[in-house]
Amino acid sequence: MNDIIQPWERAHHDERSQRFTLEEIPKGQLIGYSLSFCVRDMLDGMVGIERIEHIITGTMARSPEEWQAVINEYARTYWRRAPSIGKSLAQDLWLQGKIQQPRVYGMPPPRSWQKHWGPAATAI
Incomplete structure (x- = not known):
């Protein structure tokens, strides 16, 4: 008997985004x-910006110019279906102070390959 769970065996189908x-x-x-993944979920209609307390990201933008370079690159890759909306969402989060970048302070980035959303009440 194989006890290993394959990723496709635990996939969740979101009815709204059909993804x-x-x-x-x-x-x-x-x-x-x-x-990248959180903004993509917002673009897909899976999460509204009003639900986001903050995003702890692996980016390391120390200035508004570096931030623009990051979101321009993400718009070309992760958000290519709606790049201008993705950039606008990311910029809104930045301006609202909802972007945390631990790498700027010499701390490790979050482990986003395990999951990219968590409930705000249980986050550390």
Whole structure:
């Protein structure tokens, strides 16, 4: 008997976006762990910006110019279906102070390959 669970065996189908994800997005306020994937979920209609308490990202932009370079690159890759909207969402989060970049302070980035959303109430 094989006890290994393959990723496709735990995939969750989101009815609204008609997309499969490897995690079910918690209800209520959220903390994100990947700027690229969290904004992509917002573009897909899976999460509204009002639900985001903050996003802890692996980016390391120390200035507004570096931030623009990051979101320009992400718009070309992760958000290519709606690049201008993706950039606008990311910029809104930045201006609202909802982007945390631990690498700027010499701390490790979040482990976003494990999950990219968590409930705000249980985040550390």
